[in-house]
Amino acid sequence: MSPETFVILALATYRLSLLISKEPGPFDILGKFRTWAGVEYDQYSHPQATGQLSEAIMCPYCLSVWIGICVTLVMVAAQYLNLLPLVTYALLPFALSGLAVAFFKWFGV
Numbered sequence: 001m002s003p004e005t006f007v008i009l010a011l012a013t014y015r016l017s018l019l020i021s022k023e024p025g026p027f028d029i030l031g032k033f034r035t036w037a038g039v040e041y042d043q044y045s046h047p048q049a050t051g052q053l054s055e056a057i058m059c060p061y062c063l064s065v066w067i068g069i070c071v072t073l074v075m076v077a078a079q080y081l082n083l084l085p086l087v088t089y090a091l092l093p094f095a096l097s098g099l100a101v102a103f104f105k106w107f108g109v
Contacts, residue, residue: 009071012092071091
C-alpha cells in the first residue's frame with residue numbers, strides 16, 4: 001500500500017467516525033440511526049448511551065476502530081477484485097472532508 005493510499009484511508013476513517021458518532025447527516029438519517037442503536041437524549045439534548053452498541057457509536061475513538069476494520073476489509077476485497085483505484089477514489093471525498101474538519105479543529109475556524 002502506498003503512503004498516499006494510507007493517508008486517504010486514515011482521513012476517510014477519521015471523517016466517517018465523526019460523521020456517524022456526532023453529526024445528524026442529511027435528513028437526520030444518522031441521528032435516527034443513533035436513536036435506533038439506543039442513544040437517548042436528556043432534556044438538554046445531551047446524548048446518553050443505553051447499551052454497548054450505543055456506547056460504541058457515541059465514542060468516535062471506539063467507532064474509528066470498527067470503521068478502520070471495515071475500510072481495511074473493503075480495501076482487501078477491492079485489491080482482490082482489482083477495484084483498488086475505484087474504491088480509493090470513492091473514499092477520497094471523505095478523506096478531503098476529514099482533512100478539512102481537522103484543519104477547522106486545529107486552527108479554530
